[in-house]
Amino acid sequence: MAVYTDVADEELEAFLEPYGLGTLLSYKGIAEGVENSNFMLHTDKGIFFLTLYEKRVAANDLPYFLGLMDHLAAKGIACPVPLRDRNGVMLGELAGRPAALISYLEGVSVRRPQPRHCAAVGRALAEFHLAGRDFGMVRKNALSVAGWRPLFEASRARADEVMTGLGGELQNELDLLEREWPSALPQGVIHADAFPDNVFFIGEKFSGIFDFYFACNDALAYDLAICLNAWCFEHDAAFNITKARALLQAYNEVRPLNADELAALPLLARGSAVRFLLTRLYDWLNRQPGALVTPKNPVEYIRRLRFHRGVTSPAGYGLDI
Amino acid sequence: MAVYTDVADEELEAFLEPYGLGTLLSYKGIAEGVENSNFMLHTDKGIFFLTLYEKRVAANDLPYFLGLMDHLAAKGIACPVPLRDRNGVMLGELAGRPAALISYLEGVSVRRPQPRHCAAVGRALAEFHLAGRDFGMVRKNALSVAGWRPLFEASRARADEVMTGLGGELQNELDLLEREWPSALPQGVIHADAFPDNVFFIGEKFSGIFDFYFACNDALAYDLAICLNAWCFEHDAAFNITKARALLQAYNEVRPLNADELAALPLLARGSAVRFLLTRLYDWLNRQPGALVTPKNPVEYIRRLRFHRGVTSPAGYGLDI
Numbered sequence: 305m306a307v308y309t310d311v312a313d314e315e316l317e318a319f320l321e322p323y324g325l326g327t328l329l330s331y332k333g334i335a336e337g338v339e340n341s342n343f344m345l346h347t348d349k350g351i352f353f354l355t356l357y358e359k360r361v362a363a364n365d366l367p368y369f370l371g372l373m374d375h376l377a378a379k380g381i382a383c384p385v386p387l388r389d390r391n392g393v394m395l396g397e398l399a400g401r402p403a404a405l406i407s408y409l410e411g412v413s414v415r416r417p418q419p420r421h422c423a424a425v426g427r428a429l430a431e432f433h434l435a436g437r438d439f440g441m442v443r444k445n446a447l448s449v450a451g452w453r454p455l456f457e458a459s460r461a462r463a464d465e466v467m468t469g470l471g472g473e474l475q476n477e478l479d480l481l482e483r484e485w486p487s488a489l490p491q492g493v494i495h496a497d498a499f500p501d502n503v504f505f506i507g508e509k510f511s512g513i514f515d516f517y518f519a520c521n522d523a524l525a526y527d528l529a530i531c532l533n534a535w536c537f538e539h540d541a542a543f544n545i546t547k548a549r550a551l552l553q554a555y556n557e558v559r560p561l562n563a564d565e566l567a568a569l570p571l572l573a574r575g576s577a578v579r580f581l582l583t584r585l586y587d588w589l590n591r592q593p594g595a596l597v598t599p600k601n602p603v604e605y606i607r608r609l610r611f612h613r614g615v616t617s618p619a620g621y622g623l624d625i
Numbered sequence: 626m627a628v629y630t631d632v633a634d635e636e637l638e639a640f641l642e643p644y645g646l647g648t649l650l651s652y653k654g655i656a657e658g659v660e661n662s663n664f665m666l667h668t669d670k671g672i673f674f675l676t677l678y679e680k681r682v683a684a685n686d687l688p689y690f691l692g693l694m695d696h697l698a699a700k701g702i703a704c705p706v707p708l709r710d711r712n713g714v715m716l717g718e719l720a721g722r723p724a725a726l727i728s729y730l731e732g733v734s735v736r737r738p739q740p741r742h743c744a745a746v747g748r749a750l751a752e753f754h755l756a757g758r759d760f761g762m763v764r765k766n767a768l769s770v771a772g773w774r775p776l777f778e779a780s781r782a783r784a785d786e787v788m789t790g791l792g793g794e795l796q797n798e799l800d801l802l803e804r805e806w807p808s809a810l811p812q813g814v815i816h817a818d819a820f821p822d823n824v825f826f827i828g829e830k831f832s833g834i835f836d837f838y839f840a841c842n843d844a845l846a847y848d849l850a851i852c853l854n855a856w857c858f859e860h861d862a863a864f865n866i867t868k869a870r871a872l873l874q875a876y877n878e879v880r881p882l883n884a885d886e887l888a889a890l891p892l893l894a895r896g897s898a899v900r901f902l903l904t905r906l907y908d909w910l911n912r913q914p915g916a917l918v919t920p921k922n923p924v925e926y927i928r929r930l931r932f933h934r935g936v937t938s939p940a941g942y943g944l945d946i
Contacts, residue, residue, distance in 0.1 A: 312736040329731040329827055332665060333656035344653060344665060346731065351667070410650040410667065415633040506650055 309341040309356050309399050316354075319398045322389035323405055325349045339517060341401075344408070351408040353384060356401040361517060363402050368443045369516050370394045370404055372436070372493060377407075379435035382428075382512035384409045411504020411511035419550040422535045424510035425503055426554030429495065429531060432513065433524045433559055436493030445496065445520040447579055449485045452478055455582040462589050466602055470585075474578070477609065481575050486523065486568045494527035495519055499534040525565040528555055529572035532621065533580065533608050541607035549622030556623075566623070570615040577612060581605035630662040630677050630720050637675075640719045643710035644726055646670045660838060662722075665729070672729040674705060677722040682838055684723050689764045690837050691715045691725055693757070693814060698728075700756035703749075703833035705730045732825020732832035740871040743856050745831035746824055747875030750816065750852060753834065754845045754880055757814030766817065766841040768900055770806045773799055776903040783910050787923055791906075795899070798930065802896050807844065807889045815848035816840055820855040846886040849876055850893035853942065854901065854929050862928035870943030877944075887944070891936040898933060902926035 317328055326348040334342040341356040357366060370386045374394065377385040386394040387405040396403050414421050445451075456463075456474055463471035495502075497518040504511040528551075536548040555561070584602035591599045615621065638649055647669040655663040662677040678687060691707045695715065698706040707715040708726040717724050735742050766772075777784075777795055784792035816823075818839040825832040849872075857869040876882070905923035912920045936942065 313733045314736065327828060328733060330729075330733060330825070332653075335654035335656040346672070351672075408651075412634045412649055412651060415635065504651070507648060 309358070309401060311343065311399050315399060319396060319403065323387055324390060325352065353406040353408050354403065355406060356398055356403045358401065365443060366395055366402055368441045369519060371441055372439055372516055372519055375439045376432065376435050381432055381435050384514050409504060409512045409514055411506050413501045413503065414505055417500050417535050417547065419546050420508065421505065422547040422551040423554040425498065425531060425535060426551040427558050428510055428513055429498060429527060430555045430558030432495060433492055433527070439493050443520045445522040448522055449481055449575060452578055452582055455586060459582070459585045459589050463585060466585060466588065467606060470606065477574065477578055481578060484571060485575065486564065486571065489523040489525055489565055489568060490562065491521060492524050493519060494522045494524060496527060496530065498527065498531055525561060525568060526572045526576065529569060529576045532573050533576050537608055541604045543611050545622040552621055552623050566618045569618055569621060570612050573612040574609055577605050577609035581609060630722060632664065632720050636720060640717060640724065644708055645711060646673065674727040674729050675724065676727060677719060677724045679722065686764060687716055687723055689762045690840060692762055693760055693837055693840055696760045697753065697756050702753055702756050705835050730825060730833045730835055732827050734822045734824065735826055738821050738856050738868065740867050741829065742826065743868040743872040744875040746819065746852060746856060747872040748879050749831055749834055750819060750848060751876045751879030753816060754813055754848070760814050764841045766843040769843055770802055770896060773899055773903055776907060780903070780906045780910055784906060787906060787909060788927060791927065798895065798899055802899060805892060806896065807885065807892065810844040810846055810886055810889060811883065812842060813845045814840060815843045815845060817848060817851065819848065819852050846882060846889060847893045847897065850890060850897045853894050854897050858929060862925045864932050866943040873942055873944050887939045890939055890942060891933050894933040895930055898926050898930035902930060
């Protein structure tokens with residue numbers, strides 16, 4: 305949660321002027337997102353979202369993220385869309401930061417996803433992958449297999465503080481992932497962070513997907529493996545095969561997985577568990593005492609990783625396709 | 626800025642049900658307020674504000690605060706109003722905290738108030754004082770003259786860390802304030818914290834006053850003295866007599882000040898400067914390294930205090946009434 309940058313009323317009104325949104329009625333800093341400062345604006349034209357990009361988001365990547373949202377929305381994906389000012393520009397500057405005005409996406413994140421939510425996210429992810437096929441820009445996934453070793457090295461010496469034997473277990477896992485990571489799976493734009501807090505529902509109905517600031521080009525099935533980890537384990541880290549089946553079947557109906565993708569799922573899921581384990585481990589070991597943001601405990605990803613190690617075929621995820 | 630309490634979607638929907646606000650479309654934690662957790666809700670009936678009262682607000686005081694808002698709104702004061710559930714109750718419970726749903730007040734706080742803003746707040750404060758006359762509940766001002774000595778004692782030993790001689794200066798000032806503090810001025814409900822961030826404008830127009838969580842019964846002119854400190858000094862702590870004149874004249878047109886109140890203004894303004902100096906001094910000396918909320922520097926209140934010490938009549942504030 306964060307609002308890192310304070311925005312003054314006069315500055316904001318000057319920034320808004322070229323967007324033609326009418327009178328500013330109110331704005332509030334939003335306590336969400338750990339990378340950027342977010343504000344909710346109300347003008348006499350409606351509710352809008354304002355994001356100021358802080359240092360952790362590379363300014364060079366912003367045209368990719370904003371261009372992707374624009375592209376996806378044009379293809380009918382339910383997601384926030386950057387507004388263009390009267391010169392057609394999506395990216396401005398406010399309080400010394402790159403800033404964008406974005407349409408307001410209604411919806412509520414589900415805290416305890418049910419199988420029907422998993423099915424909805426599976427469908428949405430497949431539609432996202434299809435819609436991204438003709439997006440013209442490319443961004444490398446800095447948090448894929450090549451990025452894990454350096455992340456591990458930054459935490460290795462203290463990994464066992466979190467769990468005895470964790471350093472060795474990760475070492476072996478990385479050796480295997482680097483050796484066996486598939487390179488010939490269908491590629492495209494992936495969301496790379498489609499966790500329940502980045503997906504909205506209104507009542508029972510899927511209303512949209514957002515937070516594209518990890519989006520990149522990578523294997524499409526890897527995105528699905530991320531969702532397996534993000535949506536199909538209970539709060540006690542127990543795997544829920546009913547949810548996994550709902551997720552994968554719904555995805556497969558919209559974008560059928562090929563045989564290589566199906567066979568690779570357990571390995572991709574192990575890689576995805578390692579990816580979130582490593583970033584959480586780093587944040588956990590480097591947490592500041594007294595900071596308002598409590599880093600998430602990495603342990604639940606060790607449990608996920610061990611679960612996927614025991615899966616030998618898609619049937620382990622409830623699939624019989 | 627704060628959201629201390631996390632609220633789950635299902636819990637929130639259950640809480641909202643008895644208010645009959647329709648479908649929940651979205652809710653966001655708001656990064657403002659340091660005492661409570663605040664959320665902005667959007668339902669198909671409109672935008673609403675949800676406050677969860679954290680430990681620093683005494684639960685016993687909530688009926689006073691909510692009752693006051695309800696009373697003021699009924700009298701036509703532009704301020705947020707607590708909603709009543711289907712049983713007519715304003716105070717509920719959510720996530721283990723007392724919680725209230727409150728109407729959403731549109732508006733923007735001005736960062737650099739101009740004389741016209743000061744006039745508007747003067748009028749609004751006088752109207753607030755008149756509207757509060759027949760409010761039936763009473764709350765003592767814990768931060769008036771009797772509360773200052775204990776606050777000072779808590780910081781005294783380290784006061785000179787902020788400014789050499791500050792401890793002695795405050796000691797002398799408190800001796801004088803305790804001796805000369807007026808007790809026979811007209812009393813009533815005061816806001817006690819009507820700073821620019823608790824007053825909204827839309828464009829040039831005053832749109833409302835809010836944050837009644839310091840409201841209490843005390844001398845009405847003391848509230849005006851707080852506004853002198855809050856609205857009539859520049860960011861470099863220089864006094865702006867044009868703003869003070871605008872504030873006081875506008876107040877006086879709605880609720881004429883009597884001779885005792887006029888004569889007491891410089892002393893009340895000294896007391897008000899000491900009150901904010903003492904709470905800021907305490908927060909400053911007890912700040913946590915690395916905390917997201919940076920306490921405000923108390924030094925600007927020493928400058929205000931010294932200014933008021935040199936004022937010998939209301940003419941020093943631009944008044945010739």
